[in-house]
Amino acid sequence: MKRTLRAVLGAALLMLSTSACGLTVNAALPFEVQPGSIRPVPELQGVDVTVGSKDFTEQIVLGYIAELALEAAGANAVDLTNINGSNSARYALVDGQIDLQWEYTGTGWLSYLGYDKPLPDETQQYEAVREADLERNGIVWLPYSEVNNTYAFATTEAFAEQHNLRTTTDMANYLKQNTQDAVFCVETEFASRPDGMPGVRKMYDFPVTTTKTFGTGAIYSAIAGGTCNFGEVFTTDGRIAGLNLRVLEDDKKFFPQYNASVTVRKEFLDRYPQIADVMAPVAAALNNQEIIELNKQVDVDGRDPVDVAREWMIDKGFIS
Structure with missing residues (x-):
């Protein structure tokens, strides 16, 4: 045929x-x-x-x-x-x-x-x-x-392994003790939307020292290059594998399915x-x-x- x-x-x-x-x-x-x-x-x-x-x-x-x-x-x-x-x-x-x-x-x-x-x-x-x-x-x-294909935070595999980070709760607990590392890269819209950074911060109660805004595609390379320790990502993006990033589990299920x-x-x-x-x-x-x-x-x-x-x-x- x-x-x-x-x-x-x-x-x-x-x-x-x-x-x-x-x-x-x-x-x-x-x-x-x-x-x-x-x-x-x-x-x-x-x-x-x-x-x-x-x-x-x-x-x-x-x-x-x-x-x-x-x-x-x-x-x-x-x-x-x-x-x-x-x-x-x-x-x-x-x-x-x-x-x-x-x-x-x-x-x-x-x-x-x-x-x-x-x-x-x-x-x-x-x-x-x-x-x-x-x-x-x-x-x-x-x-x-x-x-x-939902939202999540990601970091590099090396940073995650060094600090034993697998979930967003792990991230929150780590940042409460290490506020100098609370540097985030996010999209402009995500930074202010109730179902974005304001909402997820309220649920997980983590500090943010610095927020840097980027277009969606640039966030992945910014995480990999050390511009920020954590960034907003889409959980099925191919750059996660390509740049050796670790997606942190949204263990309290804040983000939509x-x-x-x-x-x-x-x-x-x-x-x-x-x-x-x-x-x-x-x-x-x-x-x-x-x-x-x-x-x-x-x-x-x-x-x-x-x-x-x-x-x-x-x-x-x-x-x-």
Whole structure:
């Protein structure tokens, strides 16, 4: 079975309906996808499934992983990854311009459904957003993965080992005795948001001697280079592995849970319920350690996201 990840004719037709909304179907990249543990599904043979994603590395890699899984099952994956902005990607799903995409439970709960407070337990957060989004918007959340792209503080592995730091509580206790080391690098917004530095300081009760503000990408290198001892990071960023940083566990669960889950419109999943079975083992195989490495290969090593996704799917035996 020789396929392309993107259906050229379908892409051309879809572009006519999506270009007005700023969406662009990506150029075709010929790719052979052979079944592995994901076997052909008769009900999905030749079915066009348009896969979207947001415009950052992790989302694009996850989008390609979904496309490869669907192709192995016999569907015709149309690539609409790399949509500019969370709201645009969400609208594309709700509006039917894409059929499925990976989404984060915390984003769904706080940004799309408009709740003020997250639920600290990841299972409870998933179940709450799954129920509410289905009822309000007809969006189905398939079983979530262990990928949890939330906020945390990080330091270098060397500093963490030297001072026996594994959790945010460890950090707080250390800084109370060593206030000269309470130097933090954070984003400007994080420095003042209630669910950022003010809130987390209140919960963990740690001192801050100096706060330095950076863009998101610069914080990782600032930590690694000694500009600050601690910095705000996203827990699945590939630069964590690339720069040998240690993420400190948010042991009091202050930050929202952002577990990744495939989201699909109910009417589409009702027509093709087999999609849930295809994606279930893929979601189960993903966790923070896996996605950090995949993100690193793109952001640090400079590899193409589709090659990284394909290699992972082969290594896991999902495709051949």
